[in-house]
Amino acid sequence: LLAMGLGPITPYRQARASVVWERIRTPLRVALAAGAGIVLLGERTGYLVLGIVAGTFVIGVIVRQLWVTARQAAVKQGQPVWRSLGKTVRRDPRYWGGQISHIGVAILAMGIAISANQGMETQVTLEPGQTVEFAGHELTYLEDFSRQEPNRTVLGARVEVTRDGSALAVLEPRLNQYARSAQPVATPAVDTSLRGDFYLSLTGIGGGRISLDVFWFPFVWMIWLGGLLAAAAGMFSLVVRKPARQPVVPEEAAEIV
Structure with missing residues (x-):
């Protein structure tokens, strides 16, 4: 990351x-x-703090360079800086496409660092109506359900996810039993938000109880955003061509014409 910034x-x-x-x-x-800032918020994991510092530094260097370049062009051309930003990028699409791609990589790296270091997981067993707290959320087992589909039997559970008393979602993790399979296949349920992704995987059901594997991964959207930005900027640098230079006409030739 530091090499991208320097x-x-x-x-x-x-x-x-x-x-x-x-x-x-x-x-x-x-x-x-x-x-x-993140240290003051209570984070003490060195790798995470270093990742945030490095990622922010890379983004800051590239944004500053783009702003300064666009501002200089705006002064010369007598136009607003915001209009000069797009022209600056289009004048050298390979270079700026690469730089914006580096911003995407930095966001991706920070997202991975946060999700990996702040992610949590646990296993719980619940009875109907029972609530358990995990990662700042409350999970309440509402009921189980079953249905027969053409190629499988589905067993599942409805679990309400709340935060500070506000309902966020009702998730339905399932176990799918196929005729030719000895073991059921789990289908996790996911609640996605800007805070992070909440995963519930049903590992057992029966006897009035369910067993769940519960996962919490914060700021997963940063991973998606960084990856998409890096890919889009890379495509931009490959597809968009640098404008051809206008030929300089000598003054004498211009007078003859």
């Missing part, structure tokens, strides 16, 4: 310390502030 700001044979510092000063401050 590469664009260290021009070949011109990487003077003063130039590099000017380019990384603001992104570094923002990255350190982000790291300090």
